[in-house]
Amino acid sequence: MPGWGSDEESGTVHKEDAVQTQVREWPATLETLLATEQVAYTELRDSSLALRKALIQGHTDQIQTEVARHQALLARLHAVQTQSGELCRREELLAAGQEYSLTRLAQSDALEEEPALRERAQASVQLASEVTREMAHNRQLIARLSDWMAREIRVLLEPLQPSAGYGAKGAQEPGAPAPALIDRRG
Numbered sequence: 596m597p598g599w600g601s602d603e604e605s606g607t608v609h610k611e612d613a614v615q616t617q618v619r620e621w622p623a624t625l626e627t628l629l630a631t632e633q634v635a636y637t638e639l640r641d642s643s644l645a646l647r648k649a650l651i652q653g654h655t656d657q658i659q660t661e662v663a664r665h666q667a668l669l670a671r672l673h674a675v676q677t678q679s680g681e682l683c684r685r686e687e688l689l690a691a692g693q694e695y696s697l698t699r700l701a702q703s704d705a706l707e708e709e710p711a712l713r714e715r716a717q718a719s720v721q722l723a724s725e726v727t728r729e730m731a732h733n734r735q736l737i738a739r740l741s742d743w744m745a746r747e748i749r750v751l752l753e754p755l756q757p758s759a760g761y762g763a764k765g766a767q768e769p770g771a772p773a774p775a776l777i778d779r780r781g
Contacts, residue, residue, distance in 0.1 A: 624682055646658065646665060688705040
């Protein structure tokens, strides 16, 4: 009969078919987002190491380049994590009210049926931990360099002590600040 063709011929999609399509789509989308997040973390780790090397060597132009690269990578990582969080909320992969994090995703019950995704999420958690450690080392190095520079500047700005014949620095008046040349924090 004309006009009474099958659903396939008419292009009608049943609700069950749409649900099955969505079920098949989110794992692939999440896989892509996790892969993108891992790439961003890998590049961020490389940038952290390059930044530390530039800081130690004192190459100002390389420091500026790595800081700009680092900021761009952090922005890209934040964008990917936002997309992942939206997907997890939409597909209810995390408990209601939970914010997205790789650790929560890796421990999610929704990933029990997707072992490859769980492995990818756990690998991402480990990589994120390594990057966090590298970034913490950089913050410590920068703090120590800042302290050292502050001490050096303070020494340069202190007035000269009058020499009274007692060694290279001469006699110092009681209560006069002593230049701090050694990092006492260890």
